[in-house]
Amino acid sequence: MSLVRTEAFVLKAIRFGDTSVIYRLFTRDYGVVPVMARGVRRPKSRFGGIIEPFRRLQVTYYSRDNRDIQTLSGVELVTAYPAIVESLERMDAAGRWFRFLRAVLPDHAPAVAMFDLVPVALERLCRTPATRASRWETFHRLAAVAQLGVTPELAACVACGRPVAGSQAPSFSVVDGGVVCPQCRRDRTGCRSLSSAEYALLNLYHHPDYGLLEQLDDTANGDAKVRELVREFVRYHADLRSGAA
Numbered sequence: 302m303s304l305v306r307t308e309a310f311v312l313k314a315i316r317f318g319d320t321s322v323i324y325r326l327f328t329r330d331y332g333v334v335p336v337m338a339r340g341v342r343r344p345k346s347r348f349g350g351i352i353e354p355f356r357r358l359q360v361t362y363y364s365r366d367n368r369d370i371q372t373l374s375g376v377e378l379v380t381a382y383p384a385i386v387e388s389l390e391r392m393d394a395a396g397r398w399f400r401f402l403r404a405v406l407p408d409h410a411p412a413v414a415m416f417d418l419v420p421v422a423l424e425r426l427c428r429t430p431a432t433r434a435s436r437w438e439t440f441h442r443l444a445a446v447a448q449l450g451v452t453p454e455l456a457a458c459v460a461c462g463r464p465v466a467g468s469q470a471p472s473f474s475v476v477d478g479g480v481v482c483p484q485c486r487r488d489r490t491g492c493r494s495l496s497s498a499e500y501a502l503l504n505l506y507h508h509p510d511y512g513l514l515e516q517l518d519d520t521a522n523g524d525a526k527v528r529e530l531v532r533e534f535v536r537y538h539a540d541l542r543s544g545a546a
């Protein structure tokens with residue numbers, strides 16, 4: 302048995318018995334780790350009020366190789382993101398994104414790059430207007446699966462490899478994972494046409510700089526359609542477990 306100390310976010314909480322909770326933690330150093338917090342629902346618990354969703358935590362737990370659930374021994378708050386829980390829309394978006402992370406995270410393997418995305422994403426959500434929370438969530442679904450190597454091809458036709466930027470707006474094939482030029486589109490089914498505005502928007506969802514998407518106003522043309530396209534792409538190409546709509 303060893304005592305482990307690492308940063309973590311709560312992915313899920315399941316009540317256990319009268320006073321305990323099993324937390325599914327996303328830890329920085331060990332990936333997803335379920336821990337038992339004994340007595341956490343007692344009024345005077347030393348964990349109470351600290352271990353909550355959408356908080357960056359420092360946790361210590363006793364780890365045994367032959368156990369599925371480890372035993373939580375301590376928890377400290379690193380960062381709270383109060384602007385998230387002050388808004389229903391932001392909290393809802395964060396909840397959906399965390400369910401999504403739970404569905405894509407590998408079991409028993411560290412995912413450090415994805416972990417490091419979480420505090421960055423939550424800080425951005427705090428300054429995102431409530432009306433754009435869904436845009437925030439879609440952008441960060443794509444950013445999360447990019448850490449697993451799942452990215453759409455937007456610069457060159459997935460069929461012939463010719464560059465598409467600057468030419469006529471291409472189509473997008475969810476199944477093929479990228480854009481299709483007008484010539485190749487003729488003999489493919491299931492391609493979605495994109496206007497130039499929608500193609501530009503799709504590039505913003507894929508761009509490493511979230512600031513570009515943040516500058517767009519609420520009425521950007523085709524935003525709902527592009528969001529749906531991104532979500533379909535992610536659903537199709539990431540290895541999703543159940544629970545991520």
Ligand SMILES: [Zn+2]
Nearest residue numbers: 458461482485
């Ligand atoms: Zn082509």
